[in-house]
Amino acid sequence: MAGQTAERDAAFIVEWLRASTEAVRAESDRLTELDSAIGDADHGTNMRRGFTAVMTTLDAEERATPGGVLLVAGRTLVSTVGGASGPLFGTLLRRSGKALGEAERVSDEDVRDALRAGVAAVGQLGGAALGDKTMLDALLPAVAELPDYAAAARAAEEGAKATIPLRAHKGRASYLGERSVGHEDPGAASAALLLGALFQVSR
């Protein structure tokens, strides 16, 4: 578990997003496959496009603060992903970045508080609650475990898997009603990738 004094800088956030990008790229086909069961078969493609754009932006110009990195990453997702995922994942990063403010170094507790603020903003924007079979089913249990990154990654993974028996109440999958049962939510699967990447770079 991360210590109270751990200091995280802008490079840490960049590495988190880089690891997230690699995970999204590696799992892109699986995400699209999940989306073809209850959506329209493009979630992996859209997330890959968005995160690739994020890394292009971040690699082009260095940012001084963790908050600044997250803000620009969130904006890039909003302006490149489209669909519901763009605004939702974009808001997650943007609002987390906003919560971190101007500090050049932040503690793991700051990261926890920021991600909780980001997740709350996602809930507000999408109007979903726990159990609606959305990305929140991975995010909410995960941020509850922070600043323990390992436990958070595990909770996100389990939360994503726990969407399988649920019936979707939000987004395009909701039109399937009972037929959405039996499939993992692609947004929750993506959220679990981000938390897994965070654990990976925190060690």
Place this chain on the structure above:
Amino acid sequence: MKLLINGAERVVADALRGMAAAHPELRVDVERRLVVRRDAPVAGKVALISGGGSGHEPLHAGFVGPGMLDAACAGEVFTSPVPDQMTRAASQVHGGAGVLLIVKNYTGDVLNFDMAAELVEEDGIEVTKVVVQDDVAVTDSTFTAGRRGTGGTLFVEKLAGAAAEEGAPLARVAEIARRAADASRSFGVALHGPTTPAKGSPTFDLPPDELELGIGIHGEPGRERRAMLSAAEIADVTVEALLADYPASPPGPLICLTNGMGGTPLLELYGFHAEVVRALDERGATLARSLVGNYVTSLDMAGCSVSLCEVDDELLRLWDAPVSTPGLRWGH
């Protein structure tokens, strides 16, 4: 599945290049995925902006032109466009009388257009949003994202576009758009799922002897699967579902759009339309106007949707008003 493309990543850009080549009366920004009427901004006219995922052509870019939209924003296939596209469109078409955003009710479209509306307002442009949710197949609105926007979008874009062209102010154009949206009902049927370029195979499998009722326009499966029916039987199921949703029975005079989903020949579609008109007539409904063709499609999906719009004299006059776009053209 064989597709007439250069590669899945290029489908939208290639189509826009083709639109630019075919329609000099439009300004096409291939890189930013915007289609704008050539004479925009039209001074003193309310500007209409719509958009959505690609794959529904001619909706929306094919409805840009005098009497309908000022700009359309094209997203990736079945993926809503991003806010930057709408804000850029607004800056290009705003003629000093405000902007009306016409949005189909999907979570992604609504989120992206909402973000865009905020940014446009921050630029000091008056903006109003109308959400189209005409799909009666979605019955359980409490536990879903609500009714989807489908074929009724054409009515909203045409009627509001006509009002704007006549010089009506923003509040009035928005009111017409809302009335058109409220008066519209749609129901769709698939005989074969659509093939997205990225996936290369149908998004859902339908056995040869079954059809899917209550489908959306994004390859999402419908609400019910049944043994294949005849055109007359499909028309009865469809018209029944549509009319049952109007408060009055029968409703007032109707415009009927018998819409192909992209993979059904017009020969079949006209035969189906005859059955739709018969089914409407048997239930005492009055047909004011008909439109038959592929207007709000879902790639190569086989099947059809029927959209009705209950009209009064004013809406009917706006329907008959001249329109000059690649996809819809009359009265000029």
